[in-house]
Amino acid sequence: MVYLSRIYTRSGDGGETGLGDGTRVPKNDPRVCAYGEVDELNAVLGLVLASVPECPEAVLLESLQHDLFDVGADLCVPLSESEQAGQHLRVTAQQVARLEAAIDRLNAHLEPLHSFVLPGGSPAAAWLHFARTVCRRAERAVVTLQQHVPINPQVLIYLNRLSDLLFVLARVANDNGQRDRLWKPGQFREGEPPS
Template sequence: MVFLNRIYTKSGDAGETGLGDGSRVPKDAARVVAYGEVDELNAVLGLVTANCPECPERALIRTIQNDLFDVGADLCVPQPESEGGNQGLRIVPAQYERLEKAIDRLNEPLEPLRSFILPGGTPAAVWLHLARTVCRRAERTVVTLTHTEKVNPHALIYLNRLSDLLFVLGRVANDNGKGDVLWVPGASREGE
C-alpha cells in the first residue's frame, strides 16, 4: 500500500535515496539508475497515449505502464541472498507471456521486413519507436546491474519482450507497416 502525504522529505538532499528494503544508496547507484530508466520508459508511453489518440492498443499500453511500475518495484527491492528473505513484488512469466501473445497477434498480418525501418511515419509510430529505444536502454542498464547484483531474471525478460512489442506496435501504427519508412543503405552517398 502506498500512502504519500508529503512530497518532499529532504532525506535525499545529500545525494542518497532509499530502496524498497529501507537501505540507503547513492542516487546514481546502478539499481537506482535501472529503475529510473524504467520510469522514463513509462513516461514516454504516457506521452504516446496522451498525444496519439489513434495509437493502436491503448488498453494494452496502459496495462504495460502498470507492469512497468511492477518492474520498478521489483528492481527497487534487492533480491535477498536466502530464499526466506523479503521477496517484494516480482515480475512473473505470465506478464511477459502476455506480451509474447500480443506480439504474435499483431505481427501476423504484417508483411515481413526486407529492410530496417527508420523511426518515422505517423506520430504514434515515432513515439512508439522512441519508447522502444528507451526500453532497450533500460534493458542494457538492468544487464549492467546483473554484473554486480542479483536481479530477478523475469524483469530483464519482460523488458526484452517489451522492446520487441514496441517495435511491432510502431509498425501497426504505420498502417500495419504500409507506411513504414525504410532504410536505404548508402542512399546519401550517390554523387560521391
C-alpha cells in the same frame, strides 16, 4: 497499497535515496539508474497515449505502464537469499508470456520486412519507436546492474520482449506497416539527398 502523504522528505538532499528495503544508496547507484530508466520509459508511454488519443492498442499500452511500475518495484528491492515467495512484488513469467502473445497477435497482420524500419511515419509510430529505444536503454542499465548484484531474471526478459512489442506496435501504428519507411543502405553516400 502505496500511500503518499508528503511529496518532499529532504532525505535525498545529500545525493542518496532509499531502496524498497530501506537501504540508503547514492542516487547514481546502478540499481537506481536501472529503475530510473524504466520510469522514463513509462513516461514516454504516457506521452504516446496523451499525444495520440487514437493510438491503436491504447488499452495494451496502459497495461504496459502498470507492468513497468511492477518492474520498477522489483528492481528497487534487492533480492535476498532468505526471500520467501510472494514476499515482494516480482515480475513473473506470465507477464512475459502476455507480451509474447501480444507480439504474435499483432505481428500476424504485418508483412515481413526486407530492410530495417526508419523511426517515424505516423506520430504514434514515432513515439513508439522512441519508447523502443528508451526500453533498450533500460535493458542495458539492467544488464549493468546484473553484473554487480543478482536480480530477478524475469525483469531482463520482460524488457527484452517489451522492446520487441514496441517495435511491432510502431508498425501497427503505421497502418499495419503500410506507412513504414525502410532504410535504403548507402543510398546517399555519393551526394546530397533529393530536395
